[in-house]
Amino acid sequence: MIKHVLFLASILTFAACNKTDELPENPKEHNEQEMITTIQLIGGVMDNSNDTLHHFTATWSDPDGAGGNLPTIDTLVLDTGVFYWVNVVLLNTTKNPIDTISNEVYEERNVHQFFYTLSENLENKVKLNILDFDNNTPPLPVGLSITLNTKTNTTYSLPILGSLRVQLSHYDGVPKTNAPSNETDLDVVFPVKLRDR
Amino acid sequence: MLKKTLTTIIVFALSWLLCNVSVAQNIHSLNIVVLDSNNLLPLEAVSITLPQYHYYKQSNEKGEVKIDSLLGGWTTIQCSFVGYNPYTTSIYLDKKNTSLKILLCPLHTHLHEVEIFAHTDETEGLSIQNKNKIDPLWIERNIGNTITDLLKILPGVSVLSSGPNISKPIIRGMYGARLVVLNNNIKQEGQQWGEEHGLEIDPFSGTAIEVIKGAAAIEYGANSIGGVIKYQPKPFKTSNGINGMVLMNGATNNGLASGSLFVEGKSGNKHQLSWRTQATFRKAGDARAADYVLSNTAFTDYGINYTIHYQYKNFHFEGSQSIWRSSLGILRAAHIGNITDLYAAIKNKQPAYIAPFGYKIENPKQELAHVVSGLKIHYELLNGSQIVIQYSFQDNNREEYDRPPQWSSSVNNQRALYDLHLTTSLAELKFEHAKWRNTKGVWGLSWMNQGNVSSGILPLIPNYRLYNSGIYAIEKWQHKKISAEAGIRYDWLNQTAYTRTNNSIISKPNAYAYVSFSSGIAYWINESLKIQGNIASSWRAPNMNELYSNGLHSGIGAYETGNENLKTESSINKEITFSVIKNTWQSDFSIFRNDMKQYIYKEPLAQPVVTIRGSFPNFVYKQNDAVFSGVEYSGKINWSKSWNLSAQAGLLYAINADNNLPLIFIPANRVSLMLTYQKEEFWKLNDVYIQFAPTFVAHQSRYPSGIDFIPPPPAYNLYALHFGFDTHLKKQHIHWNFSIQNLLNTSYRDYLSRSRYFADDTGINFILRISVPFSIYQTKQ
Numbered sequence: 001m002i003k004h005v006l007f008l009a010s011i012l013t014f015a016a017c018n019k020t021d022e023l024p025e026n027p028k029e030h031n032e033q034e035m036i037t038t039i040q041l042i043g044g045v046m047d048n049s050n051d052t053l054h055h056f057t058a059t060w061s062d063p064d065g066a067g068g069n070l071p072t073i074d075t076l077v078l079d080t081g082v083f084y085w086v087n088v089v090l091l092n093t094t095k096n097p098i099d100t101i102s103n104e105v106y107e108e109r110n111v112h113q114f115f116y117t118l119s120e121n122l123e124n125k126v127k128l129n130i131l132d133f134d135n136n137t138p139p140l141p142v143g144l145s146i147t148l149n150t151k152t153n154t155t156y157s158l159p160i161l162g163s164l165r166v167q168l169s170h171y172d173g174v175p176k177t178n179a180p181s182n183e184t185d186l187d188v189v190f191p192v193k194l195r196d197r
Numbered sequence: 198m199l200k201k202t203l204t205t206i207i208v209f210a211l212s213w214l215l216c217n218v219s220v221a222q223n224i225h226s227l228n229i230v231v232l233d234s235n236n237l238l239p240l241e242a243v244s245i246t247l248p249q250y251h252y253y254k255q256s257n258e259k260g261e262v263k264i265d266s267l268l269g270g271w272t273t274i275q276c277s278f279v280g281y282n283p284y285t286t287s288i289y290l291d292k293k294n295t296s297l298k299i300l301l302c303p304l305h306t307h308l309h310e311v312e313i314f315a316h317t318d319e320t321e322g323l324s325i326q327n328k329n330k331i332d333p334l335w336i337e338r339n340i341g342n343t344i345t346d347l348l349k350i351l352p353g354v355s356v357l358s359s360g361p362n363i364s365k366p367i368i369r370g371m372y373g374a375r376l377v378v379l380n381n382n383i384k385q386e387g388q389q390w391g392e393e394h395g396l397e398i399d400p401f402s403g404t405a406i407e408v409i410k411g412a413a414a415i416e417y418g419a420n421s422i423g424g425v426i427k428y429q430p431k432p433f434k435t436s437n438g439i440n441g442m443v444l445m446n447g448a449t450n451n452g453l454a455s456g457s458l459f460v461e462g463k464s465g466n467k468h469q470l471s472w473r474t475q476a477t478f479r480k481a482g483d484a485r486a487a488d489y490v491l492s493n494t495a496f497t498d499y500g501i502n503y504t505i506h507y508q509y510k511n512f513h514f515e516g517s518q519s520i521w522r523s524s525l526g527i528l529r530a531a532h533i534g535n536i537t538d539l540y541a542a543i544k545n546k547q548p549a550y551i552a553p554f555g556y557k558i559e560n561p562k563q564e565l566a567h568v569v570s571g572l573k574i575h576y577e578l579l580n581g582s583q584i585v586i587q588y589s590f591q592d593n594n595r596e597e598y599d600r601p602p603q604w605s606s607s608v609n610n611q612r613a614l615y616d617l618h619l620t621t622s623l624a625e626l627k628f629e630h631a632k633w634r635n636t637k638g639v640w641g642l643s644w645m646n647q648g649n650v651s652s653g654i655l656p657l658i659p660n661y662r663l664y665n666s667g668i669y670a671i672e673k674w675q676h677k678k679i680s681a682e683a684g685i686r687y688d689w690l691n692q693t694a695y696t697r698t699n700n701s702i703i704s705k706p707n708a709y710a711y712v713s714f715s716s717g718i719a720y721w722i723n724e725s726l727k728i729q730g731n732i733a734s735s736w737r738a739p740n741m742n743e744l745y746s747n748g749l750h751s752g753i754g755a756y757e758t759g760n761e762n763l764k765t766e767s768s769i770n771k772e773i774t775f776s777v778i779k780n781t782w783q784s785d786f787s788i789f790r791n792d793m794k795q796y797i798y799k800e801p802l803a804q805p806v807v808t809i810r811g812s813f814p815n816f817v818y819k820q821n822d823a824v825f826s827g828v829e830y831s832g833k834i835n836w837s838k839s840w841n842l843s844a845q846a847g848l849l850y851a852i853n854a855d856n857n858l859p860l861i862f863i864p865a866n867r868v869s870l871m872l873t874y875q876k877e878e879f880w881k882l883n884d885v886y887i888q889f890a891p892t893f894v895a896h897q898s899r900y901p902s903g904i905d906f907i908p909p910p911p912a913y914n915l916y917a918l919h920f921g922f923d924t925h926l927k928k929q930h931i932h933w934n935f936s937i938q939n940l941l942n943t944s945y946r947d948y949l950s951r952s953r954y955f956a957d958d959t960g961i962n963f964i965l966r967i968s969v970p971f972s973i974y975q976t977k978q
Contacts, residue, residue, distance in 0.1 A: 022618065024648040024660040027695045027702060034654070036809050066749045066756060066808040167537075167811075172600060173529065173550050182542055182549040183600075184534030187811030 036101055036186055037063045038091040039166065041076060046085040046147055054082050060188045063093050076164060076190045078126065079197040084148040085131075088114065088166075090186070106144055109134040111171045114143025115180055118192070119162035125194060126150050140176055143168075150194065159195040166190065225267040225290045227297065231260045231276060234300035242435040243278040243301070248330075249778055255435075268678055268721045276301065280436050280975060287780065329831075331406040338886075338921055338934045341446040341455055341479075341966055343400045344378075344428055350871075351408055352829040352845040355864035359393035359951040360528045361451065361484035361959045362496040363563070367949065368410050369791065370825050370851050370863050371423025374740050377413075379427045381504070381517060383571050384417070386621035386647065387593040388658075390740045393951060397521050397567035397593065398428060399500040401444055401457035401477045405429040411733060411770035411789060415669050415684035415715050418643060422735040422768045433471035433506050434463040438975035442968055448481070450938075450962035451495070452556070455479035462973075467509065474503035482556040483526075486957035487944040491528055492552045493559050498523035513575035520568050527561040530955045532600045535811030539954060543907055548956045564596040564613070581631030586624075593619040596653070616653035622646045638672035649741070655748055656696070658741040663692040671715075678721040682731075686713045690738050694745055707744070709765050711736045727776040732769065739763035743797050743818045749808070756806040757799065760818040767794045784832035789825075796823035796853075798860065801904060822854035843871045850899065859899035865909065865948050866895040882922035884932075890917040897948045910953060913945035921966075932968040937961065 038061035045051040062071035078084065092099040105112050109132075116128050127149040133139035168186035171177075231243045239260025246253050247264065249272065256262045272290050274297070277283035281301040288297065329351045336347055345364040348354045357372050358364040365372055373392065378385040380398050388394050409425040417425050434440075441460035447453060461473035478499045484491045502519030530548030533539050542549060571589040578584070596613035627641040645665040651658060671684035693706040717731030745759040772789040798821075801814040827849040835841045846868040851860040875886040897909040921934035942961040946953035 022650055024650055024662045025695055025702075025704075027650075027660040027697045028652055029697045029700070030651075030654065030656045039809065060809070062807075062809050066810070066813070067747055067758070067806055071807060071809065170534070172532075173552070180541075182530070182533055182538045182545075184538050184811060186809055187535050187537065188809055 035065055035092060035094070036090050037061055037065070037093045038089075039186065039188055040089040040091070041086050041166075041190070042089060043084045043086045043148070046083040051082075054079060054084070058190055060190060061091075061093070065094075073188075073190065076192045078148060078150055078192060078194050080125075080150045080152075080158065080194065081197050082150050084150070086146050086148055088144050088146070090168075102144060105168070106142070109142045109144075110136055111176060112185075113141060113169050113171070113176060113180075114146075115165075115167040115169065116143065116146065117165040117167075119164075121160055122162040122164075122192060122194060124154065125152055125156065125160065126192075127152075134176070136176060140178065159193055162192045162194065164190045164192050225295065227264045227267055227272070227274075227290065227295050229256070229262045229264070229274070229276075229297045229299060231256050231262070231278070231299050231301060233281075234302045237300075240278055240281070240301060243276060243281075244432075246275040246277075248273055248275065266675060266677075268724060274299075278436075279434050280438075329408045329410065331408075333405055336404060336406060337932075337968075338919065339936070339966070340444055340934075340968065341400055341457070344396055344398060344403070344406065344426065347406055348408065348426065350845065350869065352831050353410055353827070353847040353849070354408065355847075355867065355949060356947070357392060357949045357951070358947070358958075359395075360494050360526075360531070361491060362481070362494055362525050363393055363395040363527075365389075365395055366426060367864055368408065368424040368426075369789070369827060369847075370849050370860075374420055375423035375737060377417045377421040377425045379417070379425065380569070381428070381430050381519075381571070382573075382587070383569055383589045383591070384623060385567075385569075386591050386619065386623075387565075387567060388595050388617055388619060390742050393527075393563075394595070395525070397523065397565050399457075399475070399477050399502065399519070399521055400479075401455075401459070402430055402475055402500070402502060402519070403428040404431045411731075411768075411772055411791060413715070413733065413735065415671050415686045415713060415733075416639070416641075418645075418667050418686070419665065419688050419690060419711070419713075419735070420737050422737045422766065430502075430504070431459075431461070431473065433473065433504075434461050436975065437463050437465070439973040440971060440975065441973070442970045444969075445967045446479075446964065448962055448964045450959055451481040451484040452554070453479065453481040453964075455481075460973075469506075469508040471506040471508070472504065474501075476501045480556065483552075483554050484959045485554070487939075487942045487960035488957070489547055489551050490554050491952075491956055491959070492548070492550055493526040493529035493557075493561075495556050495558050496523060496525045497558065498525075511577040511579075513573075513577075515571075515573040515575070517571045517573075518569065521566070523563070523565045524558050525563045525565070526558040527563065528952050528956060529559070529561070529600075531952055532561050535808075536805075536813055537811055539906060542955050560598040560600045562598050564594075564598070566592075566594040568592040578631075583629045585627040585629070587627075588625075589621075589623045591619075591621040591623075593617075593621075595619075597657075613653045614655055615657040616651065617657065618650040618652065620648050635676050636672055636674045638670065640670045641668070643667045643669075657746065657748070659745050660695040661692055661741050662695070663690070665690045679718065681716075681718045683716040684714065687711075688713070688736075692738065692741070694741060696745075705745075705761070707738070709738045711765060711767070725778050727778070728773070729776070730771075730773045732771045734767065734769045736765050736767040738765055739797055739818075746818075749813060755801075756808075756813040756815045758815055758817045760820075763797060763818060763820055764795050766797050766820065768792065769794075781836075782832065782834040785830070787829045789827060789829075791825040792854075793823040793825065795820040796860075798823075798853075821856075823851065823860060824854050825849065825851045839874055839876055841873050841875075843873075845869050853901075858901045861901055861904055862949060863897065863899065865897035865912070868893045879922070882924060885922040886920060888917075888919040890919065891915070892917070894947065906954060909948040910946040913943060913947075915943060915945070916940040930970055932966075932970075934966040934968075936964040936966075938964065 041058045043056045045054045058074040058076040060073050090101040092101055118126055129147045130141040130143045131145040132142045134142050166188050167184055169181040170183045170185045171181045172183055231240045233240055241256060241258045243256040245262045254262050267290055273287045275285045276299050278301055284299055331347055345356050345366045348366045353369050355367045356364050357367050374390040387397050407427040411424060413421045413425045439462035444457040446455045457477040459475045463471040480497045482495045484494045500521040504517035507514045530550045569591045573587045576584045595617045597615040599614040624644045627639055629639045647663040649661045651660055667686055667688040669686035673682040688711050690709040693704050696703050713734050715733035719729035721727050743759060743763055744761055746757045747759055749756050768791055770791040772787060774787040777784045797818060799816040799818050801816050805812040806815045830846045833843040848866045851863040853860055869892040871888055871890040873888045879885040892915045894913050896912040900909055918937045918940055924931050939961045944957045946957055950958055
């Protein structure tokens with residue numbers, strides 16, 4: 001209300017004061033945005049912490065946001081016969097210091113959920129499991145920590161080139177369910193290469 | 198148009214005088230004298246309008262008006278004066294000279310009956326272009342409806358909407374930056390280019406609306422490529438006194454409560470001071486579709502305006518200011534993340550987010566403020582010519598808020614996604630010369646300086662500075678049964694975009710110059726049949742969004758890429774209109790073809806834009822030649838004093854001339870009817886009417902396939918009922934007008950509703966409008 005009164009007052013006094021930063025000839029830079037620029041999948045080995053050979057970081061990043069330069073996308077390279085443990089990190093690299101958005105997603109885990117979709121050719125070769133759950137009753141998956149299990153009994157020819165789609169749904173005003181919401185905060189596809197150990 | 202009067206008006210004498218000298222047939226003159234019916238004293242400054250001739254004049258101090266060069270046959274005369282009941286009559290002119298004495302009956306507090314026309318516009322009657330005036334009675338009975346809503350009764354006008362609370366008119370397929378809106382003779386300068394940007398104008402402030410369809414660049418400059426909408430406030434009081442009106446609206450669909458207080462006054466005889474002022478407030482909650490609440494479509498707005506007019510002899514001075522402020526909620530379900538979400542929303546029969554009805558406005562929303570200040574000097578020279586100088590300053594602020602991601606820090610949640618601040622100075626100098634050898638004309642100069650500052654999170658459009666200067670002349674010649682018109686205009690336009698990257702400013706200047714012309718001819722074949730044709734050219738420089746927009750458009754899953762190579766868009770509009778005006782019926786039929794050179798539109802590229810939120814179709818601005826053609830019909834039959842039927846129809850075909858494919862987002866063909874029954878007195882009520890108004894909107898079968906996310910929606914029919922009456926409680930008049938819109942509570946989606954991907958349009962709505970005129974004091978002249 002005060003805002004409105006001030007507005008009226010400023011109009012009625014007919015104050016046409018032009019501040020310098022209000023001149024078209026002096027544009028501002030639009031750079032700080034609330035956005036995710038980077039998603040990192042940071043992997044280790046679940047059942048053998050000494051196995052540093054199979055640590056990986058796969059990054060999908062688009063620091064200049066929508067449009068502009070094309071995003072840089074790493075291939076997620078998985079070896080067969082490994083039980084991977086993967087943490088998901090979301091960053092906004094336009095901020096200084098860099099904003100770790102995945103921490104905030106964790107804070108708001110009751111209204112967020114990751115969905116992972118492996119391409120068909122990987123379906124029986126890689127098993128994906130979500131480890132973390134929220135505080136809803138009953139608890140629903142979050143998806144900031146997952147496992148990728150490439151240990152299988154079947155044999156097949158390698159390497160296999162497939163993909164992993166990662167989506168982050170935001171449940172804003174609608175109840176969180178096991179299905180994606182109508183509001184997607186993130187939707188990226190990592191190329192996946194499954195190779196022989 | 199038949200306007201009935203409330204109390205008995207007597208045509209005191211109707212004397213026919215035969216002139217012996219018969220030089221030319223079919224050329225008639227009319228002498229009117231207007232007197233007060235009580236004391237038989239002449240009335241000065243009574244408005245006399247001949248709608249068929251677009252003729253307007255005021256009576257002199259002897260109450261006389263002389264009108265020459267009439268064509269004979271049935272002629273409708275409208276007579277109005279503040280403080281008196283208006284009077285409308287049709288007489289048959291078959292003699293060379295006809296005298297008519299009209300007695301007007303004073304009405305004291307009964308003010309609403311006065312017929313009001315946009316006669317403050319000095320160029321009235323000068324243009325042969327296709328002009329459509331909305332019946333002032335329709336505006337009065339639907340006061341509080343938005344301009345867009347009122348315009349819908351004209352053929353060829355449809356609506357581009359973004360949810361129930363944001364709408365803008367489309368004239369023959371053209372909208373936004375291709376239309377000019379004049380509010381109180383000042384060109385409204387907001388961010389008109391935006392599809393989800395409405396008109397920031399007080400809906401209670403106007404009493405007359407006129408539309409010029411097709412190019413009208415001569416008088417109104419570049420951007421009037423698609424037409425001009427003139428919204429006019431009530432003319433100043435002509436008698437001394439102070440009076441006003443309280444207007445109140447309520448509606449059930451969105452729980453609307455709105456009110457407006459209008460007060461006007463005049464004092465002085467030699468030094469005349471007239472003024473009017475108005476304050477409006479509107480508050481509405483969520484609108485409802487037939488089956489569910491359209492959550493977060495509430496709005497609140499308010500406005501104040503005042504105008505002061507001073508006249509001394511031939512000198513007029515006018516100063517005005519108006520403020521309009523709105524908060525508009527955007528359908529919450531229309532906030533989506535990416536294209537997958539959009540397809541999911543389309544698949545759902547209902548919006549994903551439906552909350553109980555409420556008045557709260559949450560993000561996403563728009564916060565708008567529009568302020569206009571104007572000065573006008575008008576000097577009448579002794580020979581009847583006049584000089585008009587006008588200056589205006591406008592300040593438009595538009596803030597659009599998105600729903601922030603949940604993780605964003607609280608401070609930035611409050612920042613607008615888009616924040617555009619547009620300031621515009623307009624100056625105009627006009628010289629209107631008096632009739633000389635059957636020729637009247639206007640010569641003018643215009644100048645504009647506009648600056649835009651973008652300071653939101655995202656630069657929807659860059660900062661820019663725009664200068665536009667124009668010079669023009671129009672002459673109209675009239676002789677016997679023919680009138681002809683020609684005009685020419687030259688414009689310079691210079692616009693520079695400013696952006697900052699890595700702390701250095703990049704400026705991109707663009708300059709344009711263009712000649713526009715218009716010409717027209719009207720011919721009365723006989724007393725009741727008129728044919729008129731006109732051809733006009735107009736142009737428009739590409740807009741900043743078309744040149745430089747680069748980003749995701751919230752609300753609709755699309756990425757927009759501007760095109761810096763766009764050239765000027767131009768139009769050549771050709772039109773023929775046949776008008777028949779008989780005693781009991783009238784018809785207007787128009788055929789038009791508008792050839793657009795370098796028509797600017799957007800089309801998705803085959804390659805989508807890949808972002809971290811998913812992929813989006815990449816819409817890029819392009820230009821190609823295009824043709825808009827169509828036919829329009831409007832007609833009315835008066836079966837009796839009580840019953841009449843009017844009909845409007847508009848058909849439009851638009852193609853891309855390069856590939857002969859239909860253009861996207863072209864309004865579907867529509868037909869609307871209105872059956873009216875009216876009675877002057879019924880029981881204790883006066884001025885009783887009931888109207889049944891069906892509207893039939895066809896399916897748009899002509900669209901380019903594979904561009905839009907879904908094909909155009911099916912055809913729909915809507916039915917509305919309007920009824921109203923006047924009551925007199927002691928001496929107080931009250932006007933009651935009721936409307937029921939979407940009578941059958943039909944679920945429908947309009948092709949040009951941008952929320953049709955997410956939700957139905959609004960369902961049934963009961964509206965009550967009450968107008969209470971009052972008089973603080975009134976002096977007899």
